[in-house]
Amino acid sequence: MNDYVCPRCRTRAPVTALTWCCPRCRGPWDLDHAGAPVPLASLASRVNSLWRYTEALPLATSGAPAVPPVSLGEGRTPLIPLTDTVSAKLDFLMPTLSFKDRGAVMLAELARRLEPRRVIADSSGNAGTAVAAYCARAGLDCAVHVPEGTSPKKLEQIRAHGARTVVVPGDREATARAARAAADEPGVFYASHVYNPHFLHGTKTYVYELWEDLGGRLPDTLVLPVGNGTLLLGAALAVAELHGHGLVDHRPALVAVQAEAVSPLAAAFHAGRDDLPGPAPAPASAPAPAPAAARPTLAEGIAIPNPPRAAQILRAVRACGGTFLTVPEDDIRAAQLDLARRGLYVEPTAAACWAAVRATPPRPGTTVLPLCGAGAKTGLGAATDRSAG
Structure with missing residues (x-):
């Protein structure tokens, strides 16, 4: 292992040390x-899942592409046109109905090899569901920390896979803190879709599939929803690999989309910052400031006020x-309804990119956006006070 x-x-x-973050800076x-380069010409005869890109994956076996026992057939989702120049990749057709399966299968396969006493995750939605499903597949004991107010449909799915849910009072940030404290216990594998980079090496297959489906090319623009940035960072990783191996001759522009209600990265980007601003220093005698509360948004899957990989995303x-x-x-609500009337029933977070594309003058060339979570997980509801990741 690397x-x-x-x-x-x-x-x-x-x-193998189960160290979930850097012990020096906690990042x-x-x-x-x-x-190694993925040979495009040989892909047609390979296994029909993301494990076909064996040369690019850190947990793939040597030799011919092999499917690990934790696989549920994830990957290889359809690409369909929305307009003459804009296409959507239907990642909500994954086994657990979201793109998070791309990264969760990598975390579960890693955990299966490491044989920890317990796997824990934190999420109020798709990541927790995906980790629960793949841990069930791998026969691993799993607990998912969730914030109070988590969607009942998502809680039901997590529990149906046999994972325990640990309901944490407070918001998404409080839930992450509780999970990280539990992750420091001996013998625990923290299946973090944010801190563990194996997840990003799973999400990068989104771009490898585009490259294959477009005959060795990439679109001119990739529009991606960003909360913790796991899909965008995976996409950037794949683009760098494909370009570095000489398999594409240009790098598409990455357009990151956030809900206006919770948009710390957009604010930092347009202010010219390299990272999110840190808290102002306070006298030792002053009480600790309360964390800023996220405003309500329909796009709960990207409502992340302080993403740990902020600097990497901006870069x-x-x-x-x-x-x-x-x-x-x-605009998010209107985009969700518009997609549904085109036969594509997705959750509000998945509609955010289509909302951005509809409201923005088209960029030159071709554009691809992901529809990354099924509407069956949340329905067509009003904005809530939850945030997720």
């Missing part, structure tokens, strides 16, 4: 993984000439 490496201070740790890990968008767009609640 080592973890901290992108901030370059501290390293073996994957998320990257993975010291150098994949990735700038490096490819991309930008950030924000969308108001009315």
